[in-house]
Amino acid sequence: MKRKKINVDRVFNTFNGLIMAIVLIVTLYPFLNVLAVSLNESLDTVKGGITIFPRKFTTENYKVIFTYQNLLNAFFISVLRTVVGTVAGLIASSMVAYTLSRSDFQARKFFSTFLVLTLYVSGGLIPGFLLMRDLHLINSFWVYILPAIVNAFYIFMIRTYMEGLPFELQESAFIDGASDITVFIKIILPLSTPVLATIALFIAVGQWNSWFDTYLYNGSNDLLSTLQFELMKILQSTQTGSDMARNNNVLEQMTTVTPDSIKMAITIVTVVPIIMVYPFLQKYFVKGMTIGAVKS
Amino acid sequence: MxxxxxxxxxxxxxxxxxxxxxxxxxxxxxxxxxxxxxxxIWGWIMSFQNFKLGRTFFEQEWVGLANFIQILSDKQFYLVLRNTLAMSVMGLIAGFTIPIIFAVSLNEVSHTGYKKIVQTISYLPHFVSWVVVAGIFYKLLSTDGGVVNDILMKLGFIGEPIQFMAKGKLFWWIVTLADIWKEMGWNSIIFISAITAIDPQLYDAAKVDGCGRFRQIWHITLPGIRSVVIVLLILSIGNLVRIGFEKQMLLSNPLVFDYSEVLDLYALKYGLGLNRFSFGTAIGMFSSLVSVCLLFTANGLFKHYSKESVM
Structure with a gap:
């Protein structure tokens, strides 16, 4: 009897471990395949059959993407919007979150409700577009930054964290005559690094991955193009043959390598920074997501 | 005084x-x-006008509900609504069941290191953009050396490659699958932490009573996360119509437009593309209002449920 149970357990464990292995493979294979193709000679790739190892190793594809002015520029804009957007967003959300975490703040209730509503109702694409047009944000770098500075969801996540800090820490500082700003900078911010790291990751990933705002507002301006948008243009033109293909400067310039290889190399360039960052912040964002969901 | x-x-x-x-x-x-x-949101006023660029607010022509009548009499609109609802319901069902199964299954892995690796890797696709995911799916499903076709052919299920991306009927499934591939790990975070919160003594007691692993899952793990599941489910009903349009826009092509077009894309195409701003705004307003209604319904359900659970 006892023997049988152990066997059933072992079967269960093996089977379960196998399912997890399949999850691992299904998740990782596409990335490894993209990496292999991006490191394989373009003309050799066309023959097919590349799995997770390059057959004829080369770094040519990467050299090529970094020689095209458009792509270099797009890379620069992507980095710039990520840095500026993250810094601005982090400053804004932490400041607003702090004021909302203070139970004695007069406008706390009003501002909270004001922010909550934005989570449920949005004006939609067209009024948004016309607003950007009226504000002269079309064909401008700032359209990437300004509308995204305040995000109610992030503010509430930070607020929940700050509310969990013992208030006595602030109280003694106030008695010593510290101002709200001093307390915020000297006491609250240093204690909130875990949640700030999480939010920084979320904002940065959002900015880095964003392509639709480029498409909608700056689609005709090569100087403000982003890496994701360039990738999207190549994807659309090679796969679906849509209108995009007709005015795709990057593809027209390319003769030595195929669009497919370029696509893979750009994909790796966009994915690698993320892979290098998120595992280190894992314990923070797992905690943050759990708290946020429980509270809301 | x-x-x-x-x-x-x-x-x-x-x-x-x-x-x-x-x-x-x-x-x-x-x-x-x-x-x-x-x-x-103030811009919604446009949906009651025949909005033209270059006119001031007072010069705009008021048309009452004409835009809404036009939407409701457009055949395309019903097609788009069907697609939106179909993909959101499929996404909702799959987006709950699969992460729960994954969380439960991961919890049963006894090797801590293996568990950690699987968990970390499972978050990766969440952080990758839809542009990249669409590119990956095109490649996986391609007829020209795509892995899925290769495997199916080697196993003898099909004689020649299937053109997955050209089949309208498959589009909803592809979008749902892509969504699962991208978000399964991420969406399981909350279930995993709910499972960790279950009292381990319950499992010990069950073992003493002779419960096998499946019965432990069925009688302890699943009931343990039941309340979290219900809360999340109700909250996501409010977002049924707002499924976004990124994945549909990136994964679709003219061959499958009848199945891929969702409300936002419809607003974008007919509103911005053809400069029919009022028409497009009306569509956006429609979907926002439906969301709010669904949210209130879901909230009512939630209240009903929580009252019951208290009793």
């Missing part, structure tokens, strides 16, 4: 002055929210 009023105002102003730094820290950003989140 007047004195009391005056002193109340005085007190308020005094406190406001005391909290001037708090106002300084929040008001500039509240103004940004007013501009970027609230002014577009």
């Amino acid at each position: 007047a004195n009391v009023e005056a002193s109340k105002v005085d007190l308020f102003v005094k406190k406001m002055y005391q909290q001037r730094y708090l106002y300084l820290m929040s008001v500039p950003f509240i103004i940004l929210v007013l501009i970027f989140n609230y002014i577009p």
